[in-house]
Amino acid sequence: MRKAVFTTTIGVALLLTACGDAENNGNANENEANAALDNNENDMNNDDVHEDNNEQDNENEELEEENEENAEADEEMNGNEEDAADEIAEDGWETEVGETIENEGGTFTLHARQDDIDTIETGPVVIDIEQVNAQSGELSQQMADMLETEELEMIQMDLTVENTADEDITFYVSQATIATSTGEQLESDMWLSDHIDGDMMSGTSHNGTFFFVLENSAAEDVESVRITWSSPTNEDWEDIGEDVDIEVEF
Known part of the structure; x- marks a missing residue:
């Protein structure tokens, strides 16, 4: 009876040990899966960062082009104002007699x-x-x-x-x-x-x-x-x- 109990106890112990190993193996597999997921998430985040950087670069280029266009427009406007002033100076007076x-x-x-x-x-x-x-x-x-x-x-x-x-x-x-x-x-x-x-x-x-x-x-x-x-x-x-x-x- 004691032997049977002992045997049963060893069986339980072996069963527990087997379950523990299975659980450990499961944990290991889960850790590997989680690591893989983390790597995938990191790769995805890095891709998002690259996309954001590319979008920011495009926005900066657009702003630079807009600034250049505005500078050219200002220069043209100033040139027109100077031309108008020169024309007035050449004509003598902006308003002529009788006007x-x-x-x-x-x-x-x-x-x-x-x-x-x-x-x-x-x-x-x-x-x-x-x-x-x-x-x-x-x-x-x-x-x-x-x-x-x-x-x-x-x-x-x-x-x-x-x-x-x-x-x-x-x-x-x-x-x-x-x-x-x-x-x-x-x-x-x-x-x-x-x-x-x-x-x-x-x-x-x-x-x-x-x-x-x-x-x-x-x-x-x-x-x-x-x-x-x-x-x-x-x-x-x-x-x-x-x-x-x-x-x-x-």
């Missing part, structure tokens, strides 16, 4: 212009008048509300002024007085005109545009304009030049 233009201020007609005016020198002050013109305009609603009028008849003067002295001086180029052939004496309109400070430091230059609004006559009837300035002065308020008095004919 009507429209802008944010309203609709304006240019009746006359004079741009061949001798350089003016008084003491150390040099004045270059680029143009004097006569124009009329129908104002936009916003401009009409601001100026409290719907139409303007006016004289425009563009100029550059320079102090060539080695010292600071005073010259009020903004305070020109004009007299028109239609009999009006006018100061520049402070709302429409640029302001140039009368205290000019040594070696400085300034430019501006000044408008003289006609009150009793039409711009198209003005045939000439007389322009005057008081002489420049030094820091001691002494005159260092002559009064300016010129006639500009259209």
Whole structure:
């Protein structure tokens, strides 16, 4: 009986041992399978990474091509702007006498212009008048509300002024007085005109545009304009030049 039990015990032991070996073999096979799966997954991940890198490279190439195209477009646009500026410079003025233009201020007609005016020198002050013109305009609603009028008849003067002295001086180029052939004496309109400070430091230059609004006559009837300035002065308020008095004919 004990032998039978012993034998049975050995059988169980052998059975357990056999099961253990089978289980170990199964584990080994499972480990090999898992390793194979891991390798396959790694290969697949590597393929995905390569594909992502290729897609990124393609996107970078497309961006570079787009940047090159944009640069070429910008260069072409700049070239066109320069050509337009050159054409305006060659023609002299963008708006010719008799033409009507429209802008944010309203609709304006240019009746006359004079741009061949001798350089003016008084003491150390040099004045270059680029143009004097006569124009009329129908104002936009916003401009009409601001100026409290719907139409303007006016004289425009563009100029550059320079102090060539080695010292600071005073010259009020903004305070020109004009007299028109239609009999009006006018100061520049402070709302429409640029302001140039009368205290000019040594070696400085300034430019501006000044408008003289006609009150009793039409711009198209003005045939000439007389322009005057008081002489420049030094820091001691002494005159260092002559009064300016010129006639500009259209």
